[in-house]
Amino acid sequence: MSDLLIHNGRLITWNTPNELLEDSALLLRDGRILDLGPSAALRERYPDAERLDARGQLVMPGNICAHTHFYGAFARGMAIPGPAPKDFPDILVRLWWRLDRALLDVDVKYSALVSLVDAIKHGTTTLVDHHASPNAIDSSLDQIADAVEMAGVRTALCYEVTDRNGPDGAQAGISENVRFLHSVRERGSDLLAGTFGLHASLSLSDKTLERCVAAAKGLDSGFHIHVAEHEADEYDSRERYGLRVVDRLAAAGILGPRSIVAHCVHIDGREMELLRETGTWVTHQPRSNMNNAVGAAPVESLLRLGIPVCLGNDGMGNAMWGEWKEAYFMHKQAHRDPRRMNGMDVVQMAVHNNAALARVFWPNLPLGRLAVGAAADVILVDYHATTPLSAGNLPWHIIFGFESSMVTTTIVGGRVLMRDRQLLTLDEAAITARSRELAAKVWERYNALD
Structure with missing residues (x-):
């Protein structure tokens, strides 16, 4: 798996204390976060990495x-x-x-x-x-x-x-x-x-x-x-x-x-x-x-x-x-x-x-935060706040502003599973069609049970 550089993002680390890092980037390698910092610095440091432009979206742990x-x-x-x-x-x-x-x-x-x-x-x-x-x-x-x-x-x-x-x-x-x-x-x-x-x-x-x-x-x-x-x-x-x-x-x-x-x-x-x-x-x-x-x-x-x-x-x-x-x-x-x-x-x-x-x-795999050495489980969220957004008031932005449809990209272990809302590992249409057929038969068996 090649290096992946996620840049031009607003990083939510969920560290203690939480941080909101403007115009920042992550370098993902071998399933982990290898580096984190300002976008310009990481682009210069890793010129050969595959790039994923966050376009100002929030970048946060899955x-x-x-x-x-x-x-x-x-x-x-x-x-x-x-x-x-x-x-x-x-x-x-x-x-x-x-x-x-x-x-x-x-x-x-x-x-x-x-x-x-x-x-x-x-x-x-x-x-x-x-x-x-x-x-x-x-x-x-x-x-x-x-x-x-x-x-x-x-x-x-x-x-x-x-x-x-x-x-x-x-x-x-x-x-x-x-x-x-x-x-x-x-x-x-x-x-x-x-x-x-x-x-x-x-x-x-x-x-x-x-x-x-x-x-x-x-x-x-x-x-x-x-x-x-x-x-x-x-x-x-x-x-x-x-x-x-x-x-x-x-x-x-x-x-x-x-x-x-x-x-x-x-x-x-x-x-x-x-x-x-x-x-x-x-x-x-x-x-x-x-x-x-x-x-x-x-x-x-x-x-x-x-x-x-x-x-x-x-x-x-x-x-x-x-x-x-x-x-x-x-x-x-x-x-x-x-x-x-x-x-x-x-x-x-x-x-x-x-x-x-x-x-x-997963005791050897730091999950749930953006930090060097943590698991490369990352999502991009297309949320652009219409009021001031900070690490301190983020919970209330999530509760009153976030919608699940705002997730555009999902990455687990450095592997991109969805990019710009397009699933890459699963065929949603085929799964949906087959599941509808199977569920109908399950319901028939359900109705026949005592």
Whole structure:
């Protein structure tokens, strides 16, 4: 891969403190940022480098998504038979636990490809996915991994272990996590990483949790699990096991500095303390939480306790600035207080904490910032502020001014995946046409299920 010089840009570094560097340039080499400085100086220093003229656009690190579900792409526009679901447990049973059973191997791959097209177009360069396909478990993570390598986007993968499809299904999920964690090391790709997926406490017995912990030993992996997204998860855990969800997971050995717990909408103070004590990562998905009417997680309290809360999208779409906006607005509305959720708290989650979580999976690859030695994961954003723009007020420009359509160029590891809004690694038209055919068949199978 030849050197690539991105020049005539306005660089947003997301370093600490953040910097906005006018008329500046980046030199990308071998997947890293080799040099950074004024455009004129770098043009003179690297006369033979391929050039990409930013034309005054913002040049910034690619967005990171801390929790998503690629397979959810095939739910878009799908009608749920019967009356509207009355609550989140009803949504699980009638939508997601039927949809995932309707997926075949080819659907797994194409739902991933659809999501990766979406990510590239909207400047999301790293994602942590959580997958389920009960009737197509074996090698399902390889289907996604193949799509990831084709697209060129960084992704950490896992399979969702659950007891809801019987003991054989649970064991198949465990085996798929173990197989992939070995396989991803053999692939040796900078784009891929793995963790050990679990659904949620309410669908996992003590015996299955014990088997998962035993299977994960020696694999240098944490776990990725949904926690207290709805009150039902807490009620189930208390009634069946005499413990709240986080207490139960802590006792089972699930929590820790390599583990991710998604949502945490209905946890209490002691559960927060356990998350802090174990160094566990939390992810916040505001659009999904509002869509499922599950409530607003105590994000500000978690952050104040020093718990690393990250920002995900739960499969709602990979335009992460939409998630920024909803995180900012949701908590003001939920508490009827415009002082809630400061823009810098959103930055802490979406930029700094997401980057720190990504480095759990890619420890030798500094992600989420523009600096010499950092990963060459860069996006160009065609935003020309009509009011003063500075490093200090940038969060509010993003929340009130940025749109995902403003991303013009997406680069991962120095490889240009989209240039001037033209995808270079994926054929969007072909993927869209094939996905539409496959999704129609998935819907037919979905409707035929009990």
